[in-house]
Amino acid sequence: MLREIKWVDLEPLAIGAGILGTGGGGNPYLGKLQLRELLKQKGKQDVIAPDDLADEALTMVVGSIGAPTVGIEKLPEGTEMKRAIRALEKHLGQRFDAVAIAEIGGSNSINPLIAGVQLGIPTVDSDGMGRAFPEIQMSSFSFNGGIPVTPLAMADCRFAEVIVPKAADEFWAERIARNLATSMGARSGLAGVVMTGRQLKDHGVHYTLSLAHALGCRVLAGRDANEDIPTIVAEVLAGEVLLRGKVVDVFRRTTRGFARGWVKIDDFAERERLQIEFQNEYLIATINDEVRVTVPDMICIIEDETGEPVPTELLRFGTRVAVLAVPGAAQLKTEAGLQVVGPRAFGYDVDFQALPGGVVGERPPVAQHM
Amino acid sequence: MRIGIDVGGTNTDIVLMEGREVRAWYKTPTTADVTAGIINSLRHIIDEVSLDPASLDGVMIGTTHFTNAVVERRHLQETACLRLGLPATVCLPPMVDWPDDLRDVVGNHYFLAHGGHEFDGRVISPFDESEIRGIAEQIRDRGISAVAISSVFSPVNTEFEVRAGEIVADVIPDANVTLSSEIGRIGLLERENAAIMNGCLRTLALRTIAGFRAALEQMAIEAPFFISQNDGTLMNAEFAADYPVLTFASGPTNSMRGAAFLSGLRDAIVVDVGGTTTDIGVLQQGFPRVAALAVDIGGVRTNFRMPDTYxxxxxxxxxxxxxxxxxxxxxxxxxxxxxxxxxxxxxxxxxxxxxxxxxxxxxxxxxxxxxxxxxxxxxxxxxxxxxxxxxxxxxxxxxxxxxxxxxxxxxxxxxxxxxxxxxxxxxxxxxxNAIGAAIAQVGGECDRIFSLEGSTRDEVLDQAKDEARQRAIAAGATSDSIEIVDVEEVPLAYLPGNAIRIAVKAVGDLEGA
Known part of the structure; x- marks a missing residue:
């Protein structure tokens, strides 16, 4: 298991988190850069296993909220998330013991490490999704744990702080936070989903930081040794290679902030056609019209040769890819979970068909370091 | 008639074109002394068709000289970067992601100041004249004359960069100032990177352009000369001396534009087979399709509109x-x-x-x-x-x-x-390649965020097109030849209130050519 993150760990972590991003989760470039600079100064960020967190410990999730297009221009002051956490502490009259991860997939795996280094508290090796989803309440913390997003705190680059003690529901919390973010200049740090160590242990998807890191390490080592990367990824994630082939068609449209569409992939022998429906993330996979993978199980697309994750925005005709079917975390497959992140919740008229087995959320076998 | 010259790393190619017809062409190895190589190839062409230099309307030069200088870390001058945006942006200072050797060559001189704008035009923090003056004095005292200035959201509002540039020029009389808003688009680090690279190429650019000019004078060519930019359009020589960074990737663009011209096709795949590599690109309406991702040059990330080549x-x-x-x-x-x-x-x-x-x-x-x-x-x-x-x-x-x-x-x-x-x-x-340079047009771009509060989408689109058109005219295009070749709209989905990013490119024929 991962005990710490140093700057050399960032490349494997980004690759692993990218693959677990199942097509979404955002580009981690700027976050990775900020964390790299912090780790060059401070050496490392401690990672704590969920088991090692006391039941009465206090934790929360942290991230950045705003428009990605603004984010590439107005770079953060750098301590927005830290200050949001401090403001939340002041509101609660309690100190946090650790930072948890909202989603391991994509760029949000990096923010809790940045805030953790700055506050000098560890990042918990656990997240709410074990993958990526577009909305904060699509999380085991929310649908299994019933943990509200509020109270939440936000902070901007001008050192303003805002507390939202309470909202009618998660929908209103999201709406209020978005509007606050806009008046703050479309880029703020946000901390919320306050929970105890016990709640996190009960509802988190555990060891996902370790898993992302180990996965990235195996991919990088496999590249050096000229191994077959899709086989390695399938092995690490206890999934199967569904199909290897070429992207033959992509359709996308943007509605209500979601990148929706589908992609068709033919196997190299052109005998089978795989179609994947996506809404920010890859959600449903069918081969020759037979449904094979359904959300919250995971559909991961990687470049066939390098294992580099292929997000939806980079899907292009001719790209040679491997598509993996990976069993999603058990926490997402509860009755409450399927109501929020099952196929019907995304508007597909199919039932969830669980893939057997799975390692996401399970204790990883051995620690791996580069 | 026009002459197109492509000064590549290996060969210098030259073509003489009359209207749409290639009258003569010649290929010669590029010499260490670029000027001598150009004189040599000009002489060959002039002799071959007994050309009267007075009959030339223009000479168009494409060169990889400046790209190679960055890639090889040669002929670069120390450059200071002044960024306006405090308190934002502190955690990622200028040149943060540059390769160490290049950052060392350029000197890693950077200064952060107050200023900058929000996406909607509000000010991040007020511009502080005495702060900028103090920084300019420090830059002067370090003996640096090349200064790159960036300000958050300067593509939306250039005011602070312009004011800072005036103060720097006032404090450092021989300053070479590059404003990021003049060479790049949204994406602070990438635009700033380009501005700094431009700064460190300024002296080399002055020398190189002077060399080109000397070569033409020696051959008694009085026609204006132009340098190709990465988007396949031209800039005049004086402009090129100020903005050498805009020549990056002009090589593949020229080769694709040349292929479009030679084949008469506007939509096609171009396969350029060289001695070591094959570059594949896509022509869309006669122009190269541009890459969606950031492109590295010499290990530095930029967001130029580079041709999307594989x-x-x-x-x-x-x-x-x-x-x-x-x-x-x-x-x-x-x-x-x-x-x-x-x-x-x-x-x-x-x-x-x-x-x-x-x-x-x-x-x-x-x-x-x-x-x-x-x-x-x-x-x-x-x-x-x-x-x-x-x-x-x-x-x-x-x-x-x-x-x-x-x-x-x-x-x-x-x-x-x-x-x-x-x-x-x-x-x-x-x-x-050389043909692509010879036939190039001039262009103008507009890329910024517009607010739809109080105006319709069509109104802001027209406004963006007009800005691009005006820039093309400023670059030398005849107004009746201008075409809008690219319109890109990006709704800022995560922002309530209607903000939209619009990028428009206009191109037109050069006056007198």
Whole structure:
């Protein structure tokens, strides 16, 4: 298991988190850069296993909220998330013991490490999704744990702080936070989903930081040794290679902030056609019209040769890819979970068909370091 | 008449064009003294067609000189970067992601100041004149004259960069100031990177442009001369001396524009086969499709509108291996005329194999008789597959599209590429680059965020188009020739209140050409 993150760990972590991003989760470039600079100064960020967190410990999730297009221009002051956490502490009259991860997939795996280094508290090796989803309440913390997003705190680059003690529901919390973010200049740090160590242990998807890191390490080592990367990824994630082939068609449209569409992939022998429906993330996979993978199980697309994750925005005709079917975390497959992140919740008229087995959320076998 | 010159790393190509007709062309190795090489090739062309230099309307030069200077870390001057945006942006200072060796060469001089704008035009923090003056004095005291200035959201509002530039020029009388808003678009680090690279190239640019000018004067050419930019349009020589960074990637753009011109096609795939690599790009309405991702130059991330090219290690000089069959990426490159079998060398190159197939007749055929017909056929099939896969990757749909093959190594492609509707090898394909420079137009761009509060989408679109048009006219385009060639709209989905990012590109013919 991962005990710490140093700057050399960032490349494997980004690759692993990218693959677990199942097509979404955002580009981690700027976050990775900020964390790299912090780790060059401070050496490392401690990672704590969920088991090692006391039941009465206090934790929360942290991230950045705003428009990605603004984010590439107005770079953060750098301590927005830290200050949001401090403001939340002041509101609660309690100190946090650790930072948890909202989603391991994509760029949000990096923010809790940045805030953790700055506050000098560890990042918990656990997240709410074990993958990526577009909305904060699509999380085991929310649908299994019933943990509200509020109270939440936000902070901007001008050192303003805002507390939202309470909202009618998660929908209103999201709406209020978005509007606050806009008046703050479309880029703020946000901390919320306050929970105890016990709640996190009960509802988190555990060891996902370790898993992302180990996965990235195996991919990088496999590249050096000229191994077959899709086989390695399938092995690490206890999934199967569904199909290897070429992207033959992509359709996308943007509605209500979601990148929706589908992609068709033919196997190299052109005998089978795989179609994947996506809404920010890859959600449903069918081969020759037979449904094979359904959300919250995971559909991961990687470049066939390098294992580099292929997000939806980079899907292009001719790209040679491997598509993996990976069993999603058990926490997402509860009755409450399927109501929020099952196929019907995304508007597909199919039932969830669980893939057997799975390692996401399970204790990883051995620690791996580069 | 126009002259187009492409000063590449290996060859200097020159063409003389009258209207749409190529009157003469010449290829010569690039010399260490760029000026001498240009004089040499100009003299050749002038002698060949007994050209009266007074009949020239313009000379267009494409050059990789400035890109190579950054890649090789040569001839760069120390440059200071002043960024306005405090308290935002502190955690990622200028040059944070540069390779160490390049950052050292440029000096890692950076200064953060208050200023900057929000996406909607509000001020991040007020501009502080005395703060800027203090920084300018520090820069002066370090003996630095090249200064790059960036300000958050300067593509939306240039005011702070302009004011800071005036103060710097006031404090440092011989300052070379580059404003990021004049060379880049949204994306602070990338735009700032380009501004700093531009700063460190200014002295080299002055010298190089002066060298070009001297070459033309020596040949009694009085026509105006222009330099090609990365987007396939031209800038005049004075402008180029101030903005050398805008020449980055003009090579592939010129070659694709040349291919479009030579073939008469506006929508096609261009396969440019060189000595070591093959570059595949896509023409859309006569212009190269631009890359969606950030492009690295010399290890530095930029967000220029670079042509979206895909490169494979296959060229005329690629080394061929048997058991199993493999071609490239190792290549004899420009030494092909000494080291390939057909030219008396000892290495089996891709060109040797093509001669062995009997489909190509160059060099000494008798030197490849030991290559069996079977083997040659297999290697040819392998190369065709490499190109087919790369072409597939660049296509946007399964529909067959025309493929234009250019470049010195295009003898490697003798069979139709599967997935293409036709394959063209236009005449003068070997100098497509110089032709692309000769036919280039001038352009203008507008890329910023507009608010839709109080105006309709059509109104802001018109406003953006008009800004791009005005910039094209400022660059020398005749107003009646201007066409809008690209409009890109990006709704800022995560922002309530209607903000939209619009990028428009306009191009037009150069006055008098």
């Amino acid at each position: 490169n494979i290690g296959l060229g005329g000089g690629s080394l061929v291996q048997s058991e199993p069959i493999a071609v490239g990426p190792r290549s004899v490159g420009y030494e092909i005329t000494d080291r390939a079998l057909i030219f008396g060398g000892e290495e089996m190159t891709a060109s040797d194999v093509m001669v062995a197939t009997g489909k190509v007749d160059i060099g000494d055929r008798s030197r490849v008789t030991q290559i069996t017909a079977d083997f040659a056929q297999n290697v040819e099939g392998h190369m065709l597959e490499m190109v087919t896969n790369a072409v597939d990757r660049m296509k946007t749909s399964a529909t067959p599209v025309p493929v234009i093959v250019v470049g010195g190594g295009s003898i490697l492609l003798q069979e139709e590429i599967p997935g293409s509707s036709e394959m063209l090898k236009p005449p003068h394909f070997a100098v497509a």
